[in-house]
Amino acid sequence: MEEELLSIKNNAVSLILDAPDLATLEEIKLQFLGKSGKLTIAIKEIAKLPEERRPSVGILANEVKLTIEDAIENQEANLKSQTSRKIREEIDVTNPGIKPPLGHLHLVTQAIEEITEIFKSIGFERKRYPEAEWDWYAFEALNFPPNHPARDDWETFFIDTPSHQKFGPMLLTPHTSSGQIREMEKNKPPIKMLNLAKCYRRQSDVSHTPMFHQFEGLVVDREISIAHLKGVLDFFVKSYFGEKRQSRIRPYHFEFTEPSFEVDVTCGVCLGKGCKLCKEGWLELGGAGMVHPNVFKNVGIDPSEFTGFAFGWGVERVLMMKEGIEIDDIRLLYSNKLEFLEQF
């Protein structure tokens, strides 16, 4: 019996050491340790031995089993490491990877996210106000005189519906400035609002689409000055366009701000030296100004107590002033050609 067990052990170990792969090894394992394996059968035979021999043979059988199991485990580890080595040697790392699905956010969304984060980080709160508005919010309360050209049928879309007794005709907001009135009617200072929304104007050419996006900032508090407007402007320009870009304000004229400014940013191509793409080194970003006292009066804020500034700039405009995105026809943004959208 002892000899048989030892022969099983030797036989098994030599087969195991010669096993060329995991499948063969598994076969050998079954051949010896399986339900009807050689060792299993031999162990069953032990019961037939005289009682006094059983303990010593039992111990031996157990040792044989452990030895075979160890050998299998070692050989398995050997074979596995050989396979890994082979894989490592044979892998062509220049083959293409297999990508999970990856889509694209629209350029306008990407710009909106960036703009929002920049203003949020200096305490602005993003708000949403109606796109379809009354004249009061879009013009009248913003101090536009009755015969201002923006109020005529050539520039602003009007909705075919009766006028409101108090608020006048219904229209599509031509600028985010209507949000100034909404915000100040609802909330009292201090105010730090960012209104970023769709706007509509009656024009369509290479640099205009009938629907576009603006972002409007409004800050109202005691002692808000032009210096604060400049601070916010500089912070935005450097955060959004990069630290090399400079900004400046120049005199301008708007109905709802006094003083009013035109904001310029140095050209991204020549960085202010002057080139074909810019005006003497500068690109116009948009308008800004100190809130006009009439606007404050229209929303019930005392202009002798509070001051404020506001700005309203085009999302598409700042997008296209960014380096690398010189799109020659803005209408492409809304054409929804997938070849275009998938570039970003």
Place this chain on the structure above:
Amino acid sequence: MQIKILDSWLREYLKTEAKPAEIAKILSLTSVSVEKLEKLSDDFLYNIEVTTNRVDLMSVIGLTREASASLSESGFKAEFKKPKFETIQKANKFPIEIRNDPELVNRVCAAVLEVSVKPTPDMIAKRLEASGIRSLNNLIDVTNYVMRETGHPAHVFDYDLLNTAKLTVRPSRKNERILTLDNKEYSLLGEDIVMEDDSGRIVDLLGIMGLANSVVGDKTKKILFFIDNNEPKHIRNTSMSLGIRTEAAVLNEKGVDPDLALDALFRGIELYQEIADGKLSSDVLDIYPNRIPDQKIILTTEKVNSIIGEKVPSERIEKILEKLNFEVNRKEDKFEVTVPSFRRNDVTIEEDLIEEIARIYGYQNIKSLLPPQTVSEKFTRFEDEFYWEDRVKSAMKYFGFTEVYTYSLVSEDLYEGPIDNALSLKNPLSSDMKYLRGGLIPSLISILEENKKRSKVKIFEIANVYKKRAGDLPKETLTFAALVRNEGSFFELKGLIEAIFEDLGIVNASFKKRSDGAGGANIFVKGKNLGYIEPLSEEITDFEINFDELKKFATRKKSYRPIAKFPESSEDLAVVLEPNISTMDVLEEIKKVDPLISDVSLLDRYGDSRTFHIVYQSLERNLTKEDVSKIREEIKKRLTDKFSASFK
């Protein structure tokens, strides 16, 4: 408004050592934008954009006054050489009786001169041409030169063609016909400002353009030189409705300072004497019924500095205002400021004066400060109303979708539902963009047509849709829609909705069969219908969800459950069911059987047999075979009772 001025013309009244490029830069920073500085062979040309409130700067003299203030406050030596025109005796005796209507015309200044028609001297012709005005003959050129130099439009009549003892200013009558000096005929609208002779013949369309019947020409010997200052509103109406956009009209509709009129007349007379052998044959006429009263504004240094954000000394404020021709009466830090006549339209309140001070002080000299944070600001900044929108957009991107932006304005074809429900534009740009849309899906479908060559498409949009409300603004609802073509089955898109919901913390959504539209399912959360998913065709599936409502259910709240200490056990159960029985009902029924059932899902559906994968788990103990088989029998019993199920 645009104005082009030669550097040499500007320097006639501006004494400075500043170079043209420096003048251009300083003007841009402190006053009006010099869009372009052109180098000519022996001169420079400034191309200047003037904002509509500064009609006083549409002139050489205005620009010179402004430039000298700006330059001298920006470190350059500069002096405004104020022109002094020879004043001529005014009298009431005038060869033509002029009857003015003060409702229409603020001031009339006029003189009669004997002249000879000659070529215009080069210098004047050059200045006009560079300025964008064609040089015609010396008589007309004088009027344009006066306009450019002083900023007040002027007119000249052939005295002999007028041949009248009386000229009467009056509003036009509807349908009166005129022939302008460029030989175009117009039918008047009424309320235009015209002047008629003693026979009732109209001889001028005031403030806009002269007429052919009294225009000067080669044979002109005697002229009536005429400066009229008009009511801007009338001029705007006439000019816009007739479509006559002359330089004079553009200036007059903004409101030219009537105080300038007499100087303009004197300057004109001087020029006629110089270049047209002009001899005055009358006294100078000046009818000035609408003198604008003085305008005074009170200002304090404290207010100035609180808006500018710099400490500008009172002395500096005074100096700046005086350089801009404001009259200043200062007592320490308080000012009483009288606005010059040419700024009365534009400067009416304290803030207007502060703008003057700030810009000349130099915006570039004001520091940059971030506004202070205040304690009353809100604490919900992280999860604001845009948080979930951003999160879903980002999820969609990583699920492989491309975001689109389509126009909110659509054609009748792209409007879903009866067109009477649509809000429509009164003045659309085209019929393609006439209605405010009520849904996003038609717009997404139109994108498929634009990308015909792409068989596989996965797109989405989050945008407002609009619903009419009587007597109120439309209801704007943020809506989330997606569409796939040849990109997975109905169930893959449904699975995407379920994954998005899970990410939003929404666990109890249900899908119920939908009979309208293209079928599919309506989507419910807590009994509220949020939208639908529909198989539009074999290739196309889409969904549309009310995002404003969805957002209300979204939550970042998480709750912790201890990790199970005891292993779970699971099994698959094949159930034979009638095809009309919905899987969701069966799943819910199984779940209800016992709290030890931790999860049930549909593994497979083949013919009338559906295989469910059931997971059992207890947090307190190991489950025995007996536990599981007891529950299984109960499941079978319930399914048999409720759905007449059978088991293989």
